[in-house]
Amino acid sequence: MTSPAKGDAGESAFLTDTTVTRVDERTWTADVNPRWNIGNNPNGGYLLAIAVRAMQEAAGRPDPLSTTAHYLSPPTAGPVTVEVDMVKPGRSYVNVTARVVQDGRERVRLLGVLGDLEAQKGPTRVAARPPVLPDPDQCVSMRELSEAAGRPVPQIMDRFDLMLPRDTTWGRVPEDDPLSVTGWIRFRDGTQPDQRSLVTFADAFPPTLIGSIAAGWVPTLELTVHVRARPAPGWMLGTFVTRFLMDGLLEEDGELWDSSGRPVALSRQLALVLDRA
Amino acid sequence: MTSPAKGDAGESAFLTDTTVTRVDERTWTADVNPRWNIGNNPNGGYLLAIAVRAMQEAAGRPDPLSTTAHYLSPPTAGPVTVEVDMVKPGRSYVNVTARVVQDGRERVRLLGVLGDLEAQKGPTRVAARPPVLPDPDQCVSMRELSEAAGRPVPQIMDRFDLMLPRDTTWGRVPEDDPLSVTGWIRFRDGTQPDQRSLVTFADAFPPTLIGSIAAGWVPTLELTVHVRARPAPGWMLGTFVTRFLMDGLLEEDGELWDSSGRPVALSRQLALVLDRA
Numbered sequence: 001m002t003s004p005a006k007g008d009a010g011e012s013a014f015l016t017d018t019t020v021t022r023v024d025e026r027t028w029t030a031d032v033n034p035r036w037n038i039g040n041n042p043n044g045g046y047l048l049a050i051a052v053r054a055m056q057e058a059a060g061r062p063d064p065l066s067t068t069a070h071y072l073s074p075p076t077a078g079p080v081t082v083e084v085d086m087v088k089p090g091r092s093y094v095n096v097t098a099r100v101v102q103d104g105r106e107r108v109r110l111l112g113v114l115g116d117l118e119a120q121k122g123p124t125r126v127a128a129r130p131p132v133l134p135d136p137d138q139c140v141s142m143r144e145l146s147e148a149a150g151r152p153v154p155q156i157m158d159r160f161d162l163m164l165p166r167d168t169t170w171g172r173v174p175e176d177d178p179l180s181v182t183g184w185i186r187f188r189d190g191t192q193p194d195q196r197s198l199v200t201f202a203d204a205f206p207p208t209l210i211g212s213i214a215a216g217w218v219p220t221l222e223l224t225v226h227v228r229a230r231p232a233p234g235w236m237l238g239t240f241v242t243r244f245l246m247d248g249l250l251e252e253d254g255e256l257w258d259s260s261g262r263p264v265a266l267s268r269q270l271a272l273v274l275d276r277a
Numbered sequence: 278m279t280s281p282a283k284g285d286a287g288e289s290a291f292l293t294d295t296t297v298t299r300v301d302e303r304t305w306t307a308d309v310n311p312r313w314n315i316g317n318n319p320n321g322g323y324l325l326a327i328a329v330r331a332m333q334e335a336a337g338r339p340d341p342l343s344t345t346a347h348y349l350s351p352p353t354a355g356p357v358t359v360e361v362d363m364v365k366p367g368r369s370y371v372n373v374t375a376r377v378v379q380d381g382r383e384r385v386r387l388l389g390v391l392g393d394l395e396a397q398k399g400p401t402r403v404a405a406r407p408p409v410l411p412d413p414d415q416c417v418s419m420r421e422l423s424e425a426a427g428r429p430v431p432q433i434m435d436r437f438d439l440m441l442p443r444d445t446t447w448g449r450v451p452e453d454d455p456l457s458v459t460g461w462i463r464f465r466d467g468t469q470p471d472q473r474s475l476v477t478f479a480d481a482f483p484p485t486l487i488g489s490i491a492a493g494w495v496p497t498l499e500l501t502v503h504v505r506a507r508p509a510p511g512w513m514l515g516t517f518v519t520r521f522l523m524d525g526l527l528e529e530d531g532e533l534w535d536s537s538g539r540p541v542a543l544s545r546q547l548a549l550v551l552d553r554a
Contacts, residue, residue: 065526066499066547068345068388070372072365087386088349093498095347095386097374109364109372111345111388113498113547122525122550123490127455178404213400221370221390222343224501226547228523244540246505248399249342251543263521266528268545270343270390270503273399 012191013159014200018049020057020082027083028054032102034077038154041074044108044220045203046156051082051098051110052196058084059094061114063195068224070109075102087111092119117195117230130257131239136184139163142206149211160204161186179208182239192233193258199225201236202254202267208242209250213273218250223269234259248273289468290436291477295326297334297359304360305331309379311354315431318351321385321497322480323433328359328375328387329473335361336371338391340472345501347386352379364388369396394472394507407534408516413461416440419483426488437481438463456485459516469510470535476502478513479531479544485519486527490550495527500546511536525550 017033030053036046052064080102087095093115100108133139142162146153164183173179185201186193193201202225207218237257242250254267294310307330313323329341357379364372370392377385410416419439423430441460450456462478463470470478479502484495514534519527531544 068499068501070364070388070390072372087347088383095349097386097388106365109374109388111347111374111386113347117524120524120526123522124524125452125456125490125522126520127453128520175402176404179402213402222345222501224345224499224545226528228521228526243403243405244505244543245400245402246540247394247397247401249397249505251503263523266521266545268501268543 011189012187013189014049014187014191014197017046018053020050020053022057026058026085027081028057030080030082032075032077032080034155036156036159037077038156041076043156043203044069044071044223045200047075047100047108048199048203048223048225049196050080051100051108052112052199054082054084055096055098055110055112055114056196058086059096059114061094061116063115063117063230064199064225064227065093065113065115066224066226067110067112067199068222070222071220072109073105073107075100075107078102080107126263128263130237130261131182133165133182133184133237136161136163136235139184140166142183156204159188161188162204173212179212179242180240181205181208181210182237184235185238186235193231193236195227195230198227198231198256198265201238201256202265205238205240207271208240208252209245209273213245217274218271219274221270221272223267225265225267227265229258229262229264231258231264232260232262236264245273288466289464290466291326291464291468291474295323295330297327297330299334303335303362304358305334307357307359309352309354309357311432313433313436314354315433317353319354320433320480321346321348321500322477324352324377324385325476325480325500325502326473327357328377328385329389329476331359331361332373332375332387332389332391333473335363336373336391338371338393340392340394340507341476341502341504342370342390342392343501343503344387344389344476345499347499348497349386350382350384352377352384355379357384403540405540407514407538408459410442410459410461410514413438413440413512416461417443419460433481436465438465439481450489456489456519457517458482458485458487459514461512462515463512470508470513472504472507475504475508475533475542478515478533479542482515482517484548485517485529486522486550490522494551495548496551498547498549500544502542502544504542506535506539506541508535508541509537509539513541522550
């Protein structure tokens with residue numbers, strides 16, 4: 001019920017690498033693939049997609065309406081267990097909690113409410129527009145920007161086409177302006193986005209602080225993603241903004257818009273600036 | 278460690294009504310007072326302050342940096358139990374989960390990370406300003422607005438001074454503009470705000486939809502509050518915005534600013550429009 005279209009090349013890295021296998025009523029296993037790594041650790045949004053897969057199966061509902069993740073201890077590539085417990089088995093909305101465990105240690109704790117967006121009824125009123133960017137082929141890839149800045153290109157960058165405007169002004173933002181990153185994103189292997197992949201896209205952009213603040217690492221304390229619609233195929237637009245960096249704590253507010261111009265997900269994370277150690 | 282100043286009149290309703298009593302290592306009891314009711318049910322932000330009190334004690338940390346609440350089943354006034362379980366007892370950040378239970382039924386599930394904002398170190402860069410409003414005595418009270426509109430005034434309105442601009446244009450917002458509510462707030466009995474009361478203030482304003490959409494009830498599926506600073510005494514400014522109402526689901530994004538002009542909390546909730554039934 002939640003399979004995105006297969007990649008043009010046959011294999012979908014997202015589908016393959018977020019496969020979960022049920023071993024009992026509340027336990028799933030999965031294999032964390034290093035090709036989603038940043039340095040030595042898997043990306044948080046990738047881990048989220050594994051956990052959400054098990055949560056969808058446990059809840060019997062297709063859409064992760066709200067998913068909150070607390071990152072406790074970074075896992076490495078290899079086997080993990082996802083334990084899902086029912087919180088409330090409602091008719092329209094099902095609340096569940098999940099733990100991602102590796103080597104006997106809990107790595108991520110999640111709390112989510114799932115539902116069915118196709119069955120959702122009520123008024124619609126959108127008072128926002130997608131960001132306006134040059135077409136993807138007029139933008140520059142994140143890989144190219146990273147290489148030009150002498151930054152290491154993490155393995156996960158091979159999973160996405162991530163295109164940013166050529167005038168991206170990291171580190172040269174006037175003091176009173178928010179820090180932001182806006183760009184186009186899609187899976188590089190042609191996998192089309194589904195509702196579950198939105199939790200991965202919501203954590204796939206570079207940190208808004210990049211280039212502005214001397215930060216070695218911007219670990220996430222808490223990330224919440226609201227999936228608001230199932231995305232149309234094609235490129236998605238993502239925009240991420242930080243307005244409040246206070247004593248090393250910051251929020252990152254994200255919006256994802258699909259190729260039909262529809263908002264499909266909102267995200268917010270609370271993160272921490274750590275010095276280059 | 279988390280007591281706000283007592284009310285001018287002696288008793289602080291907030292302090293009294295959010296008292297928790299530890300009964301064992303992981304269990305607290307509390308008494309939900311009907312003077313925080315909206316209709317027959319206690320306000321969600323008030324319940325949150327009770328749960329956060331127990332979470333502060335369990336974690337041994339003063340500041341609820343991020344608190345996510347899933348509202349499962351509305352309780353009524355009367356005794357509740359708060360069960361808190363450690364998720365990760367970190368050095369700087371402590372993750373806990375909590376359940377608010379009444380009559381054997383779970384009413385709210387929480388996931389939070391607590392820390393100590395006074396010990397927090399790192400860069401600061403705020404790229405936002407507080408909303409500009411006429412002084413509170415030039416505004417109109419929520420009570421007066423409700424009475425003028427023939428709406429019932431819930432009991433909880435006696436707990437706050439909530440002052441809104443006279444040109445508040447509920448129901449007359451151009452289609453492309455976000456729905457928003459902005460106003461001044463403080464406890465009516467003179468209790469000064471503390472970091473814990475911010476979770477209550479974050480859910481004390483009328484829904485952004487009020488007057489615009491024929492909604493009988495706007496129940497919260499999930500609410501996350503980030504406490505970013507301890508508030509100065511005095512009036513606080515709150516501003517709440519909805520940009521994406523889609524098929525009856527909406528977010529409400531809140532900011533709270535203290536009397537010194539400092540941002541003290543960010544909130545986001547996912548809510549649901551239900552017809553007047």
